[in-house]
Amino acid sequence: MTHGQTPLDREQLIQLGFLEARSRTLDVAAFLDRVQRARPGPDGPADPLQDDRVQAILQALRVAIDGQPDRARRMLDLWSDASGEPAPHADGKAARGIPRQA
Amino acid sequence: MYIDPHVHMVSRTTDDYARMAVAGCVAITEPAFWAGFDRGSPEGFHDYFRQLTESEPRRAAAYGIRHHAWICINPKESEDHAFAREVMGLIPQFLERPNVLGIGEIGLNRNSRTELAVFEEHLELAARFDTLVLVHTPHLEDKRKGTRLILDAIRNQGRLRPDRVLIDHVEEHTVRPVLDAGFWAGMTLYPDTKCTAARAVDIIEMHGTERLWINSAGDWGHSDPLAVPKAAAVMRARGHAVDAVRRITLENPRTFLGQSPRFSDAPLRPTAPDLGR
Numbered sequence: 001m002t003h004g005q006t007p008l009d010r011e012q013l014i015q016l017g018f019l020e021a022r023s024r025t026l027d028v029a030a031f032l033d034r035v036q037r038a039r040p041g042p043d044g045p046a047d048p049l050q051d052d053r054v055q056a057i058l059q060a061l062r063v064a065i066d067g068q069p070d071r072a073r074r075m076l077d078l079w080s081d082a083s084g085e086p087a088p089h090a091d092g093k094a095a096r097g098i099p100r101q102a
Numbered sequence: 103m104y105i106d107p108h109v110h111m112v113s114r115t116t117d118d119y120a121r122m123a124v125a126g127c128v129a130i131t132e133p134a135f136w137a138g139f140d141r142g143s144p145e146g147f148h149d150y151f152r153q154l155t156e157s158e159p160r161r162a163a164a165y166g167i168r169h170h171a172w173i174c175i176n177p178k179e180s181e182d183h184a185f186a187r188e189v190m191g192l193i194p195q196f197l198e199r200p201n202v203l204g205i206g207e208i209g210l211n212r213n214s215r216t217e218l219a220v221f222e223e224h225l226e227l228a229a230r231f232d233t234l235v236l237v238h239t240p241h242l243e244d245k246r247k248g249t250r251l252i253l254d255a256i257r258n259q260g261r262l263r264p265d266r267v268l269i270d271h272v273e274e275h276t277v278r279p280v281l282d283a284g285f286w287a288g289m290t291l292y293p294d295t296k297c298t299a300a301r302a303v304d305i306i307e308m309h310g311t312e313r314l315w316i317n318s319a320g321d322w323g324h325s326d327p328l329a330v331p332k333a334a335a336v337m338r339a340r341g342h343a344v345d346a347v348r349r350i351t352l353e354n355p356r357t358f359l360g361q362s363p364r365f366s367d368a369p370l371r372p373t374a375p376d377l378g379r
Contacts (some may be wrong), residue, residue, distance in 0.1 A: 093136075
């Protein structure tokens with residue numbers, strides 16, 4: 001197998017993965033609906049779509065439909081801390097999923 | 103037959119050992135890690151290192167599984183540099199234990215200066231005692247930056263051969279720099295973070311099977327100690343030959359870990375009375 005190639009053909013891969021991908025795509029849509037119909041939290045923006053985590057999902061969806069390859073890598077890059085130097089101190093133990101806005 | 107080269111069995115039940123044995127697990131390696139709360143004293147780590155080197159090998163052996171360990175203070179508990187140094191002072195005595203393969207899982211968590219300094223001191227220990235090294239890369243948004251800092255630190259140290267270092271928890275955005283630098287790369291199969299089985303198989307298809315393994319990193323959080331055999335099934339469903347599955351799940355871990363004379367996946371007779379339950 002040459003790197004980048006798959007043993008299965010496109011039709012076989014779609015057959016194998018379509019229902020799971022359909023379900024996960026629907027989950028993303030339902031998550032956005034759920035967030036939009038909820039009342040705002042005390043510190044969050046009034047517009048639910050302005051939350052930086054929700055914005056990160058919406059930006060990633062643009063990557064998903066841009067027709068270019070390497071979508072998974074590019075989404076992970078989009079959600080990565082772009083700074084280069086070590087942090088002065090550990091900001092808690094848990095990562096958040098996307099970088100905090102400066 | 104398979105090897106799970108990264109699983110935290112101190113956090114798992116005996117039933118998990120039984121299930122892993124039935125699924126074909128013949129050997130595991132267990133890196134020292136953060137057990138979900140901060141230990142308050144070096145003595146707490148001493149007890150944990152004894153658990154990894156005395157108790158867990160016995161639990162595993164009952165199910166015919168060879169148990170090996172890695173020793174360190176993990177980055178989540180190394181922000182207090184003086185405390186970390188006290189714990190690191192305990193490490194050399196445990197490197198002599200018969201199931202210890204090396205230093206791990208060291209690395210970075212939030213990419214802080216102190217974490218990096220403690221990581222560099224662990225690298226010095228590994229070089230001094232000529233051990234294998236297992237490296238944890240950070241989670242989520244911190245992974246790409248942390249992986250770069252880790253690769254730079256190992257390069258700058260200059261005394262560790264890349265083929266004796268495994269960089270774990272790689273994903274699509276970090277696997278290439280790790281392999282290109284000559285290191286081994288581990289993919290961790292988690293339900294929500296790190297890699298799913300399907301994405302791990304994608305990475306194998308994109309980057310090949312050389313110097314790559316998969317592990318469950320099963321622990322006290324949302325994780326699955328049977329993730330490796332389940333991923334093997336996904337790999338087969340995706341059309342990969344039995345030989346390729348065997349390379350990823352057995353031969354590659356055996357090749358890397360076998361650089362330590364203490365590693366073995368030779369058959370071990372299980373003695374647990376509940377195996378046929």
